[in-house]
Amino acid sequence: MKYDLFIDRDYMVEILAKLLATPSPTGMTDEVVGLVCAELKELDIPFELTRRGAIRADLKGEEASPDRAIAAHLDTLGAMVKGFRLGGLLEVVPICHWSSRFAEGARCTVHSDGGRTFRGTILPAKASGHTYNEAIDTQPTEWSEVELRLDERVGYEHEVRALGINVGDTISIDPMTEFMPNGFVFARHLDDKAGVAALLAAARAVTRAGTVLPIDCHLLFTITEEVGVGASAVLHGDVAELVSIDNGTIAPGQHTSEYGVTIAMQDSSGPFDWHLSRSLIDMCVGHGIEHSRDVFRFYRSDAAAALEAGNDIRTALLCFALDASHGYERTHLDSVMALTRLLTLYMQSKPMFLRDKDALGPLGDLPATERDKPAKAAE
Numbered sequence: 001m002k003y004d005l006f007i008d009r010d011y012m013v014e015i016l017a018k019l020l021a022t023p024s025p026t027g028m029t030d031e032v033v034g035l036v037c038a039e040l041k042e043l044d045i046p047f048e049l050t051r052r053g054a055i056r057a058d059l060k061g062e063e064a065s066p067d068r069a070i071a072a073h074l075d076t077l078g079a080m081v082k083g084f085r086l087g088g089l090l091e092v093v094p095i096c097h098w099s100s101r102f103a104e105g106a107r108c109t110v111h112s113d114g115g116r117t118f119r120g121t122i123l124p125a126k127a128s129g130h131t132y133n134e135a136i137d138t139q140p141t142e143w144s145e146v147e148l149r150l151d152e153r154v155g156y157e158h159e160v161r162a163l164g165i166n167v168g169d170t171i172s173i174d175p176m177t178e179f180m181p182n183g184f185v186f187a188r189h190l191d192d193k194a195g196v197a198a199l200l201a202a203a204r205a206v207t208r209a210g211t212v213l214p215i216d217c218h219l220l221f222t223i224t225e226e227v228g229v230g231a232s233a234v235l236h237g238d239v240a241e242l243v244s245i246d247n248g249t250i251a252p253g254q255h256t257s258e259y260g261v262t263i264a265m266q267d268s269s270g271p272f273d274w275h276l277s278r279s280l281i282d283m284c285v286g287h288g289i290e291h292s293r294d295v296f297r298f299y300r301s302d303a304a305a306a307l308e309a310g311n312d313i314r315t316a317l318l319c320f321a322l323d324a325s326h327g328y329e330r331t332h333l334d335s336v337m338a339l340t341r342l343l344t345l346y347m348q349s350k351p352m353f354l355r356d357k358d359a360l361g362p363l364g365d366l367p368a369t370e371r372d373k374p375a376k377a378a379e
Contacts, residue, residue, distance in 0.1 A: 030053060291338070
């Protein structure tokens with residue numbers, strides 16, 4: 001039996017604000033990993049780290065196998081110093097995949113050796129209408145056409161180098177976080193920090209309620225999703241199901257629920273598991289959670305990385321709504337709450353199939369056709 005648990009909305013907002021305030025472009029995630037580890041300690045949830053710092057936390061269940069995992073990623077977009085330009089400016093390249101269109105005007109921090117930081121702004125190469133007139137409207141939208149202006153008294157490369165800035169320094173982009181009274185949240189890096197907040201809030205709801213889970217549930221916080229390899233090495237060997245958490249895009253032609261949770265049926269890597277995805281949809285229907293189904297053609301999630309690493313697991317993708325992904329992002333707390341509710345229900349659900357505890361085995365309780373739904377999936 002699955003129960004709707006109390007989810008502390010204020011806690012979710014608080015932890016989301018902390019996550020957004022912690023810079024974590026891919027390759028520079030130690031600080032946010034420390035933040036989440038501290039939160040897991042506070043929740044009395046045991047965890048361990050991989051060599052590079054991905055987190056695997058454990059919610060124990062009545063049975064250890066088959067078990068499940070839920071993944072959200074801590075890493076975000078960012079940039080890196082590529083070189084030096086005239087006037088003390090910096091050439092920059094992106095970390096991960098995002099358009100320079102959304103870098104223009106961004107306030108940022110250069111992170112150099114020894115923990116030194118320097119503030120600045122990413123600007124188009126032709127930034128002043130008083131100087132370039134209409135040419136500012138015709139310059140290309142490319143990373144080669146933007147540059148970083150440091151808030152330092154520098155005009156030459158040697159002066160920039162003297163500060164301690166080097167090629168390869170990581171650049172974090174300011175989140176510009178704004179929580180609106182009507183529930184909207186504006187910020188860079190809601191992908192996937194809203195998903196991380198939902199996962200922590202769901203884990204808190206389960207532990208605070210003293211809920212006994214039917215099987216072990218592992219909480220995975222990955223650190224390289226934005227470069228495509230997030231969940232490739234953090235899974236337990238006997239995990240049978242993996243639910244990835246990421247954003248559902250709001251755009252013409254998409255069907256993401258702006259104020260609910262979206263179950264992705266396919267992304268650029270292919271379809272998700274038939275049975276697991278429809279079991280999650282049934283949970284939404286049975287508990288009155290606003291939801292939709294969608295297909296995403298141009299992005300993938302931690303689930304793809306796990307499968308490509310050779311894991312034979314059932315996968316699904318749950319999404320909070322996100323407008324202008326990898327740009328000036330916006331979500332709504334109702335969507336993040338709907339996702340959190342569904343996660344608590346999934347944690348309480350029985351495994352899809354008992355036969356999944358073995359990597360290889362007989363037909364067992366696998367249905368004869370894809371349309372034969374096992375009775376326990378709706379329990």
